[in-house]
Amino acid sequence: MRFVSMAFKNLRRRPVRSILTITGVALAVAVAVSLAGFNLGYRNAIERSIDRLGFQLMIMSKGCPYEAATMMLKGGTGLLYLPSEIYEKVRNDPDIGSITPVFIGIAEKEGSGIRDDSGSAFAIIAGIDVQSYMEMKPWLEFETGTGFENGRWFKVDSEDEVVMGYEAATYEQRKVGDKFLATISPQGAARSIQKTFRIAGILKRTGTQDDGTVFLPLKNAQKLFNRPNELTILGIKMKQFSGAKLQEFESRWLSLPSVQVVSLQQVKSTLVMLIGTAQTMIAAVTIIAVLVALIGVINAILMSVYERTGEIGVMKAIGAFRGDIFQLIWIETLVICIIGAVTGTLVAISGSRLVEAAIKKLINLGVQGSIVLINWQIITGVMAGAVIVGFFAGLYPAWRAASMHPIDAIREGE
Amino acid sequence: MEKGKTIIEGFGLKRYYQRGSETVKAVDGIDIVIRSGEMVSVLGPSGSGKTTLVHLLSCLDAPTGGSLLVEGVSVEGLSEDELAGVRRKTMGFVFQKFYLLPTLTVAENVELPLLFLRKQPDRAATMEVLGQVGLEDRAEHLPNELSGGQMQRAAIARGLIINPRLLIADEPTGNLDSENSKSIFDLFGHLVRDKGISILVTTHNLSLGRLANRVITLQDGKVVKEDRF
Amino acid sequence: MSLFRYNTTVTGKEYFMQKAFCFALLLNLIWQVSGAHAAVGCTLSNPSQDLKYLFPEMSTYREDVKALDQMADGRELFQKLKERLGSDLDPVYETYETPYTVYTIFKGDNVIGYVHGVNVPGEGGVIQIFASVNPQTGAMSRFFFQRLESTVAKLLKKKEFLSQFNGLTLADFYKHDYFSKVEPASTEDKVAGIKNPIPSGQNDSDYRSTLRGVRKNLILLDMFVYKQKDEPFYKRAQEVLAEKKKEAVKPLEKKQ
Structure with a gap:
């Protein structure tokens, strides 16, 4: 039996709390994955539409x-x-x-x-x-x-x-x-x-x-x-078609008083800039969702630490170092975040068509084809983010648990 | 370990607490020696300092004054982790409230100290220890499937798994009925006689306490009597 | 299809055209047009505003989408539609999968009317025909075009022409089937009494498409809302026409 399996077992002590905390993480991850997928998909859709113009x-x-x-x-x-x-x-x-x-x-x-x-x-x-x-x-x-x-x-x-x-x-x-x-x-x-x-x-x-x-x-x-x-x-x-060739071409024809040369790349950039505001909002929503999940995780683990004060004291009494207790609590946090991240990612992937249909129904984006694109980079990025969040979320509760004096902990547990 | 060898020596042990403006002298100058192969019980009414003395001797707490040697080595100035290192090599613990982890089986609870020692559990050794306390057939049960007496036996087995020099039991029968309490002390006696393990036990039950080899009676943080049986 | 559904009150025409051009050009160049459905239905452009305009006393309305291909007896109803319309259905735009929307108008808990629209192909573009009907009798209370792309649009949109449809029922159309063949001069034939606003000699195919659209509208309402209550009129007209046909054949046989 190792720390990881102990962490799993400890989470099973309060299954409802653990499920709710994992659900909070999963929701935040699902939001992050879906919005990142929309961001990528919409950019791609714009690129596709520009490319389908035929002109450069x-x-x-x-x-x-x-x-x-x-x-x-x-x-x-x-x-x-x-x-x-x-x-x-x-x-x-x-x-x-x-x-x-x-x-x-x-x-x-x-x-x-x-x-x-x-x-x-x-x-x-x-x-x-x-x-x-x-x-x-x-x-x-x-x-x-x-x-x-x-x-x-x-x-x-x-x-x-x-x-x-x-x-x-x-x-x-x-x-x-x-x-x-x-x-x-x-x-x-x-x-x-x-x-x-x-x-x-x-x-x-x-x-x-x-x-x-x-x-x-x-x-x-x-x-x-x-x-x-x-x-x-x-x-x-x-x-x-290259930046240099484009500049040369522009310099030849911009001298004409009545014309402008528009590169579709520039139009793409303008469009992307236009949706930049939306991207900022997307990022804000994602950050808020992550923060809420983070607070939920910290709260749940702290509650768990307080409930197990006596046990933590006994574990220290029977030879656990501060680092052992720290590891135990910290791994529990990571487990919650990883399970939540995996669940949230699966929910986002399976619900991406629904998300796409909802977005298209609410807003006429004027693009055809898929506007939600969830690729491996997004998945690994968000999962890594969840692990990092879990890393930080577990620090305080783990430190609190590790800092408990064995006597005080045992006394408090009584 | 050969019988009679000193495991713990405490000289002039003091433990004072500040409670507002008042200084509480929980332990006030106690000399004590625990040797191998003996059961020592510490008796006294509530507030006499039994638990505080046991905490000092088991390196769970640092004395305000006096000195403490564990197997001849002073523990003065050691950090919390260093004290934990001393405990995990020398002592096993049994508490009044058992403190078995509810999600681990009896066998896994017994093997818990090995986790902190970074030792691979040996199921055969676990079963042997469970056999010593009469719980071989409960190895895969969860604590909530055991009676109070069985839970305390499981806690004792947890204390024994590391082959400690000394098993420290703080009010181990506090939550048990008289029959179970008697059987726990009988087990202690068996462990001392047949396995050569030293046991330091605190209790406020006079009749049970007298089952030990030595009985130290405390009052107001001082030793008032020491009897040998 | 944002370009085509760009619908606003024209104030300063040139200013608006300028804006529309830039907007449309950008959209035309950059945005892709969203996909239309394979089967295109006929719905009000602004239901809440339009229905309030038609029924000022309306408190609320309900929108029900009816699709024959989702109904258990859909195939049968589709066949009936063809037969009762008396003409083929457009194989591309009047298909079995075409959805229809019936608006039920409420005042409090009371139904005060139904509104329903259909598309029919016109000479130069689609004709969208909407009718509001009496909830009890199914008689038309108002008839209007939502879209009418036609060289004779002005004539067909005149109030004098549109008001001729007030009070018309599906039963009137079925009776017209009989009267037009057997008693063409009958004053009981309300449909025949509708004056064609298009001068003779001019192409009046959009007028005939309009009549067809109204008939199609009422047939579908009869199926969706009125539980085919006018079916006896259709059957009776068919029976009588069949009898008349037999009678016409008998003298020929006698002669032979």
Whole structure:
């Protein structure tokens, strides 16, 4: 029989107390693992979404939406477009692997409401050059199956064909061959025009913004919005993507007065920074949970020490050194923390789908796929943390027990 | 150990306590010798200093004055751990309230001192000791499955497992009925006669105390009488 | 689908468009659109506000999601829906798995109405048709579009057109099946009495989709809430039509 097995046996003396204390630790660990998993999963989801854009860089007009996070709060500076000639200039840059021009406009749609004052909704219209767009996003495919048969891209010079993202089509309950209505306000026009399109194809769900987009031929989009020589974004993939190459590229094109070069890495960093506040809150919640568990453990072990005062005195009488008593109590604390950590980790892993569903239900994070990712690093990190917490939690009770004078302890026990 | 060899010697032992402004002289100048192969009982009414004297002799407490030698070595100035080291090699303990750990079996309780000595328990040796106290068939029972007398026997076995020179029993029959109390003292007598173990026992029961070889009677922290039987 | 459900009162249009563009562009570029359900139901955009608007005296409401594929007799009901609708169901958007939501409106402990919506494919987009009905009789008390993407939306949303549906029941639709074939000029045919607001010569498929949507709405309410109380009208109409068909065949046989 060793100290460890003695520690286990001592914990069984008060099973309810031990279970409650372990449960407190387990809850704190489950919270820590779940929140760390959410933190990691959400970052990964953002990275995935950025990667699925296909572009590494975007050239766009200065001012929007690079600081869009604050722009949303402080107001925009107007719809901004690039002159098409910038595309003609940039496309010959030697570092560019591929480039695609995109025109984005907003079309009005029927709002969703039963009252007369219900406002409008909007649809994102993207005018694209199919060939170069597909080079950036080779994973785009057309939905097949009933209602989606024979989907295809529109002809380059088509004026009435669109291709819809999966979500856009489902929301409108459209099939291939159906009509799609949109109200467009051309630049400088006094009135909006309602345009009827035919749906040439519906894309498979990609889990990206393309799912909610309606695509038109680039020239037609420019014509409809009466911006024939304007673009919104140039999406670019470099031949070699590195920090140095990016800086060189930026330095070549930032001299143009009206443009900014946005690296998707920078956007990722901005987004990550935006969720930094959430991360701080997550860390705070975790720390509070850990502190509460720590206090519970110290309290439970101290109570146990006081209850066993006489026994501790006798153990000292029969030859236990201070270190032996210290070890005994300290191991009990570690055992509680380790069992609690293992239990909490298992609860977090088995409940991660539930946690994910709850988070997605409560907050529209706008990402698809898993947002809770619990990997081995998180598990080992949290478990190690629990052991460290147990290490410190046991110090005071163990010291108290070891410091008891045998006579006083025996007398107190009587 | 050869009979008659000195195990513990105390000269002018004093133990004073401060209780507010009052000084309590629990032990006030006692000379005492415990030798191998004898049972010594310390008698006296409550507050006479029996327990305090036993605590001093067993190195559980340090004297305020006087000197104490254990197997010829002075224990003056030793730290708590050093005193524990002296105890674990020389003495076994039995207390009034048994103090068996409730989650350990009888055998595991008996082997507890070995844990602190970092010795591997030898189940055969454990069973032999349990045999000496008549509890071989209770080895795997828990303390709450034993009677009061059986629990005290288990505590005695715990005291014996390290082959002590001296077994110190402080009011070992305090929580037992007269029949069990008698059987415990009979066991003590058997251990002294047949195993050569010295026993120092405190009791306020005169008739039981007289079963020892020597009876030291205390009053107000001093020895008032010493009888040999 | 936050882009499409972005619904607000337009105040300064251009300012709003600017903000929407930046917001939408960021979202469009960065955020991924959340997944839609495979089977899309029809629910109110703001139930508590909308129902209070419809029933100012409402104290509370309850939302019940009904899914045929979760019902023991679901397959049978789905088949009945097809038969009573008298037209095919859209294989992609009017499926067996499509969920439906019935709102029960309370004033205290009393039920003062039911509200139910259905999606029907329209010419240019989905048409979401909501009806509020009398809790005892199932008669329509109000009819409104939540969404109507149509070139003739203005005409169909006129109060004069919508008010024609007040008091209409499912039984009226079943009677219309009979009257339209046997007595087309009958004044008892309330459904035929509904004036088409779309001038002749123009494409009125959204008008016909609207009627289909109202009928589908009432059939489903009859199944979910009224324990198919209007079933006898359907059966009677079918019987009478069958008899009339037989009668039409007999003279031909005699001639032969």
